[in-house]
Amino acid sequence: MPVPMELSRIIISEINDKQIIYLKEIDGERTFPILIGLFEATMIHRRVKGFSSPRPLTHDLICQIVESLGGEFHDVVINDLKDHTYYAKLRVRADGEIIEIDSRPSDAIAISVTCEPHLPIYVEEDVLNEVMGE
Amino acid sequence: MPVPMELSRIIISEINDKQIIYLKEIDGERTFPILIGLFEATMIHRRVKGFSSPRPLTHDLICQIVESLGGEFHDVVINDLKDHTYYAKLRVRADGEIIEIDSRPSDAIAISVTCEPHLPIYVEEDVLNEVMGE
Numbered sequence: 001m002p003v004p005m006e007l008s009r010i011i012i013s014e015i016n017d018k019q020i021i022y023l024k025e026i027d028g029e030r031t032f033p034i035l036i037g038l039f040e041a042t043m044i045h046r047r048v049k050g051f052s053s054p055r056p057l058t059h060d061l062i063c064q065i066v067e068s069l070g071g072e073f074h075d076v077v078i079n080d081l082k083d084h085t086y087y088a089k090l091r092v093r094a095d096g097e098i099i100e101i102d103s104r105p106s107d108a109i110a111i112s113v114t115c116e117p118h119l120p121i122y123v124e125e126d127v128l129n130e131v132m133g134e
Numbered sequence: 135m136p137v138p139m140e141l142s143r144i145i146i147s148e149i150n151d152k153q154i155i156y157l158k159e160i161d162g163e164r165t166f167p168i169l170i171g172l173f174e175a176t177m178i179h180r181r182v183k184g185f186s187s188p189r190p191l192t193h194d195l196i197c198q199i200v201e202s203l204g205g206e207f208h209d210v211v212i213n214d215l216k217d218h219t220y221y222a223k224l225r226v227r228a229d230g231e232i233i234e235i236d237s238r239p240s241d242a243i244a245i246s247v248t249c250e251p252h253l254p255i256y257v258e259e260d261v262l263n264e265v266m267g268e
Contacts, residue, residue: 039192054219055221055238056236058173058174058196058241062196064235064236065200066203068226068233069204071203085188085189092199092202092203101195101198102190103195104189107190107192
């Protein structure tokens with residue numbers, strides 16, 4: 001079962017190549033970090049803080065493309081962890097069906113906070129068990 | 135009339151906030167620079183050099199989203215210049231129609247070099263005249 005989680009913290013350090021975001025269980029206490037790139041972390045931070053931009057930034061463009069093609073973002077799911085790499089999928093509703101698109105968690109979460117209202121974020125129970133057991 | 139152009143040069147300097155890409159006329163000599171962000175410049179550089187990534191980067195994801203929704207990128211057009219800011223549109227074919235999506239030139243060009251084969255890049259004659267006359 002996918003577990004509803006939320007973005008609880010973003011730690012950006014320009015000294016490091018990798019930044020850290022934390023997801024936290026909405027109906028519980030489990031939390032874990034994901035390492036992501038500076039660009040994606042900055043995009044997520046801007047959106048969470050509500051900073052606007054005069055021109056569409058890359059994740060705004062993604063939302064616009066989906067809308068222009070008649071789709072609608074549904075939610076994002078972090079569904080696997082292999083060799084210390086998390087995998088996510090974007091779930092998009094189009095023509096009455098749900099289409100799943102492979103994504104890095106960083107882009108998935110950036111999209112989730114760019115959409116209004118923000119998209120639900122889920123993490124598969126297996127992934128959460130694996131990361132909490134480490 | 136839109137003029138066919140190609141990416142002729144990318145200048146990346148980590149000291150500066152803005153990077154420079156040059157477009158050059160395919161059937162002529164006109165060329166001009168566009169200032170873009172470091173992330174977008176790095177993405178364009180990686181694609182032009184053929185560097186691959188184990189996971190989809192943001193512009194790979196954009197191509198995947200369009201394909202998953204049954205669309206196909208057609209070309210990109212830089213169609214306006216206002217207050218020293220260039221405007222572009224992505225032209226996507228879907229259901230037999232061409233849909234135009236507003237974009238920054240940096241994302242448009244990153245998408246153009248991420249698609250295989252690369253998408254044609256056009257610049258509106260008016261924009262080219264304006265920038266050459268400056």
